[in-house]
Amino acid sequence: MQSLRLLRTAALRAKPMSSTIRAPVRRGYAEAVTSDKIKLSLSLPHQAIYKATDVVQVNIPAESGVMGVLANHVPSIEQLKAGIVDIIEEGGANKQFFVSGGFAVVQPNSRLSINAVEAYTLDEFSLDAVKSQLAEANKIASGSGSEQDIAEAKIEVEVLETLQAALKA
Amino acid sequence: MAFAWKQAGVSYNKYLSIAAQAIRKSLKEQARVAAERRSGNELKVSRWENGKQQEAKYLGNSEQ
Structure with missing residues (x-):
């Protein structure tokens, strides 16, 4: 009903002599969001593993807990700890990288940038x-040892235990 | 447990370098050698006086 009325007003506005009357292109909110993919960039100081690649979902080991990031996620910055970044690619393939920690930045318009020191x-x-x-x-x-040495060793223990658990799983 | 290292005065930057070092050491032989070659740094310092470079002083590398 409404589109009919729109068509009619468009027709009224059009010059009477023009023979081709096209319906105005309507653009709704649902069309503005076309993709359900998220563009992932996984970069290290010496290598870019993913470069704005479309993926379905990424699970990241944030300090606040493991979180899954899908398309249209709320923008946020997450500090990462050593752990597994789980990437579900288009077509359902699943890739896992063990990262050393770093930052994940969820940007608007479905972009996710992960920066880490090492990822394998x-x-x-x-x-x-x-x-x-x-x-x-x-x-x-x-x-x-000194408090400093013990604190550093505890970080190593935490990282290595996470890695060991990941390798055994 | 989270941030226990922060209380001991370890910065996140330091945390990252320790974690990265542990990861590099855990790699299989071939990847480990490549990673460790990449991660090494050396530092040399020298002063410039009257437009001339003075003697260079070697401050060591990241392995030490």
Whole structure:
């Protein structure tokens, strides 16, 4: 009914002599949001793993907890801790990267930028190396070193335990 | 547990470098060598006086 009326007013406004009367292009809110994909950029100081690539969902290990980011997420900045960034690509393929921590910036218009120092897929890690480091870090953390040394060793323990759990899963 | 390191005076920047170092050391041989070569830094300092460079002083590398 309304579109009929619109057509008629358009026709009335059109010059009487013009033979081609086109209906005005209507643009609604639903059309402005066309994509349900999020553009992901995953960058390291030495490499860009993803460069504004369309993906479906990204799960990030934020300090405040693991969060999933879909298209049209509320803009926010999240500090990351060491953990797995889980990327669900178009077509359902799933990719996992273990990142060292960094920042994830959810920008308006469905853009997500993740900056990290290091990011590797799980198959690039050696479980034995993780175990031997973990044993060493645990020794320092429970030893009688300075407060600084113990705090640093505890960070290592936390990172390595997360990594170990990820590798075993 | 979260931010326990912050109470010990460790900055987030330091946290990141420790985490990144732990990750690099956990890699398999081939990737680890490539990563460690990339992560190394060296620092040299020298003063300029009267338009001439004075003796360069080596301040060490990131491994030390």
